[in-house]
Amino acid sequence: MSTAVTARRLDPTSVERPVLAGWGGIVLALLGLWLTLPPVLVRTPLPSLVLAAVAAGLGVWVVREGQRRLGWGAVVVAVLCAVGAVAATRSGQGNLERVIVWSALAAAMLRFATPLVFAALGGVISERSGVVNIGLEGMMLVGAFFGIYGTDLTGTWIGGLLIGMIAGGLLGLLHAVFAVSLRADQIVSGFAINFIALGLTGYIFLHHYGDQGTPEGLPQVPDISLPIDWIPFFGPALDRLNLLVWVALILVFLVWLFVFRTPAGLRLRSVGENPRAAATVGISVYRTRYLAVIASGMLAAMGGAFLSIGFVHSFSQNMTAGRGFIALAVVIVGKWRPVAALAAALMFGFSQALAQRLPVFSESSATLLQALPYVVTLIAVAGLVGRSTPPAADGVPYSKE
Amino acid sequence: MSEGEGQASLTVASRLSGYLRGGGVIAPLLTALIAFFVGGLVIAVTGANPFSTYKAIFDGSGLNWLFPWISHDDRTTAALNLQQTLITMTPLLLAGLAVAYAFRAGLFNIGGQGQYFAGLYIGVWVGSSLHGLPGFLHIVLALVLGTLAGAVWGGIAGFLKATTGANEVISTIMLNYVALWVGVWAFGLGGPLHSDHDPNVPISNPVVKNARLPVFWGDPELQGLHVGIFLAGVAMIVFWVLLNRSVAGYEARAVGFNPDAAEYGGIHAGRTYTKVMLVCGAFAGLAGVIDILGWQFAVATNDIQNAGVVGAGFIGIAVALLGRNTMVGVFFSALLFGALINGTSVRNLDPAVFPPELATNLTLIIQGLIVLLVSAPVIVTALYKLRPRRTRPNEDAPA
Numbered sequence: 001m002s003t004a005v006t007a008r009r010l011d012p013t014s015v016e017r018p019v020l021a022g023w024g025g026i027v028l029a030l031l032g033l034w035l036t037l038p039p040v041l042v043r044t045p046l047p048s049l050v051l052a053a054v055a056a057g058l059g060v061w062v063v064r065e066g067q068r069r070l071g072w073g074a075v076v077v078a079v080l081c082a083v084g085a086v087a088a089t090r091s092g093q094g095n096l097e098r099v100i101v102w103s104a105l106a107a108a109m110l111r112f113a114t115p116l117v118f119a120a121l122g123g124v125i126s127e128r129s130g131v132v133n134i135g136l137e138g139m140m141l142v143g144a145f146f147g148i149y150g151t152d153l154t155g156t157w158i159g160g161l162l163i164g165m166i167a168g169g170l171l172g173l174l175h176a177v178f179a180v181s182l183r184a185d186q187i188v189s190g191f192a193i194n195f196i197a198l199g200l201t202g203y204i205f206l207h208h209y210g211d212q213g214t215p216e217g218l219p220q221v222p223d224i225s226l227p228i229d230w231i232p233f234f235g236p237a238l239d240r241l242n243l244l245v246w247v248a249l250i251l252v253f254l255v256w257l258f259v260f261r262t263p264a265g266l267r268l269r270s271v272g273e274n275p276r277a278a279a280t281v282g283i284s285v286y287r288t289r290y291l292a293v294i295a296s297g298m299l300a301a302m303g304g305a306f307l308s309i310g311f312v313h314s315f316s317q318n319m320t321a322g323r324g325f326i327a328l329a330v331v332i333v334g335k336w337r338p339v340a341a342l343a344a345a346l347m348f349g350f351s352q353a354l355a356q357r358l359p360v361f362s363e364s365s366a367t368l369l370q371a372l373p374y375v376v377t378l379i380a381v382a383g384l385v386g387r388s389t390p391p392a393a394d395g396v397p398y399s400k401e
Numbered sequence: 402m403s404e405g406e407g408q409a410s411l412t413v414a415s416r417l418s419g420y421l422r423g424g425g426v427i428a429p430l431l432t433a434l435i436a437f438f439v440g441g442l443v444i445a446v447t448g449a450n451p452f453s454t455y456k457a458i459f460d461g462s463g464l465n466w467l468f469p470w471i472s473h474d475d476r477t478t479a480a481l482n483l484q485q486t487l488i489t490m491t492p493l494l495l496a497g498l499a500v501a502y503a504f505r506a507g508l509f510n511i512g513g514q515g516q517y518f519a520g521l522y523i524g525v526w527v528g529s530s531l532h533g534l535p536g537f538l539h540i541v542l543a544l545v546l547g548t549l550a551g552a553v554w555g556g557i558a559g560f561l562k563a564t565t566g567a568n569e570v571i572s573t574i575m576l577n578y579v580a581l582w583v584g585v586w587a588f589g590l591g592g593p594l595h596s597d598h599d600p601n602v603p604i605s606n607p608v609v610k611n612a613r614l615p616v617f618w619g620d621p622e623l624q625g626l627h628v629g630i631f632l633a634g635v636a637m638i639v640f641w642v643l644l645n646r647s648v649a650g651y652e653a654r655a656v657g658f659n660p661d662a663a664e665y666g667g668i669h670a671g672r673t674y675t676k677v678m679l680v681c682g683a684f685a686g687l688a689g690v691i692d693i694l695g696w697q698f699a700v701a702t703n704d705i706q707n708a709g710v711v712g713a714g715f716i717g718i719a720v721a722l723l724g725r726n727t728m729v730g731v732f733f734s735a736l737l738f739g740a741l742i743n744g745t746s747v748r749n750l751d752p753a754v755f756p757p758e759l760a761t762n763l764t765l766i767i768q769g770l771i772v773l774l775v776s777a778p779v780i781v782t783a784l785y786k787l788r789p790r791r792t793r794p795n796e797d798a799p800a
Binding site: 134174178182183184185187188189191192193194195196197198199200202203206207322325328329332364365367368370371374375377378381382383 | 586
């Protein structure tokens, strides 16, 4: 049975030809850009421009065949790759080799993606139960603050992580009280959660630490050293990652397993799709949603705690800087699925990693590139949203009557 | 207004604005009181006295100027403080209108801050260049271009929603951050609009003397009250007329009630979204220009980054929600928040009573609580002593 399904998926005649051509165009354009970067380093833009032109042509054809979104996507990618290739061939080889170190970029991508992965998994669980959680940003922020505050109090990072998660869970509980029991408008109450988190963390932070900031030398979540640095690319990329990076990757699998392969996950999804039907077969809609939102707060808080005790090793006011909102976009781009959300988070992580390494070329333009992850989010949400359908009851308050 | 459970096109914002529109001032007053009460608990936990703290915040806001019995010296100080409060209130009022107009069309405009930035940047750019232009012309030009810049920035989100269906909540938040970083880049060291005089300070050129808004109350040297507040007053009237007496406003409200029904009635919902966001952006953009021509005069990248957290555009959301998206409501809640922010500012709050930097965060908590309490129609309707509306018929049927 399953082999039959796989065979049918691989059979090219079953895929529409425009779809194939559109994706083919995107791959060609990316190949052209790749040629001009280390280690290949073709020093003339000509081959890349030819490939980009072919990709754009394919894109136009795909648009005419009716696949407008994909077609325009291919055209945009072709143009961006052509610009990138010209820029790359014009910049010095030394600079390029300093910026484009694929293994270092991959490691940075994983690091930047980790907080997004945690928060996005929280978002997936919450939205699968039918509760939109705009408060992810605030829940990350309390995770970041109470993570380091708890570490300071208990003297261990495990204590900090737990206290951070409890704080995130409590904020999730607050959101659940309003979103579930009081049938509040979930976007507005979630937004309020962000304000409260911002004020509360800022208040306690200043009251407790003043101008000094969080103390240095607090215990941190350890890095995991793997004896694999002899493997090309994967060795240097993966041999010294933070423990929480691995935890995030494992959690992606566990959340997928939970949501799609367990009876509890089925109940969760049924509550998000049709709460009345779920209630009819004896599932408690309120209980499921409460648990989902609390779990989502704890996951988002883990992401925040990674920032403060795994990555930056300090706390500053509003240090999450919109990552919770990006995580929300990750959920949408990832179509409310854990594994696809991981892929989306890696894409944003990559754009952040790139923005971080580009100051080599120009200090001032690098500041502008800080906007890159947000632009990518905007394009992704605008370009992909039409093709992703949220759970049917997402954002709709449910009343027992 | 029928409310469908599975109707995704009926946005939460439109449902909320339905609950908020009813008459009465009791609910918002009680909401604010509860929020202040919880804020008082937070103060008490810190070990300060909530009553003297609130008294100090009230005095810091200058609202005691209205009391006839205060002494002459107190009145002088109060006048200075009240001028500051009204200066703070002006952009909040405009940003509140920007959020409220979107709410009435069923959109949640979180992008007030980005639209404010667009107006601020274009305002400082126009205001600091074009030397020698007559003052009045210069001011009008900066106001118009800044307002347009805000409109464009808001319009992007509306256009994306109309053409691709991109959720305006996400897109406006992203546009906020894009605007923030564009500003930090443009006015930062080495940026294209960086100051010609201060090579080491990340700040813009100052707005030329001619292009600054005239001060009509207080000393211009001591940041007296500028005429921007009258412009905000005009914007309030524009808001009301546009919403209640124009075709565009009618279409916006119709789409806010129910986009599907509006489409059926011949209103192009997508085009309406774009138009509404253009208007919202214009209000917020105007707030930005008024701030720059009225009292800031130059943009420092530090201020941009701080405003990204607690700027007028964000507070405008709380202003609109507490003001129940009406003209009068937005006015009074802007006054409340203006007083609160100014009363807790480092300059106006007596540090002996309560540390101002903590009070700033206290303001955030109070705002958050207000928004949270307003978010739940059950609470709002209970405060009104109204019965919650019955949900749709098939929900009432026994399952």
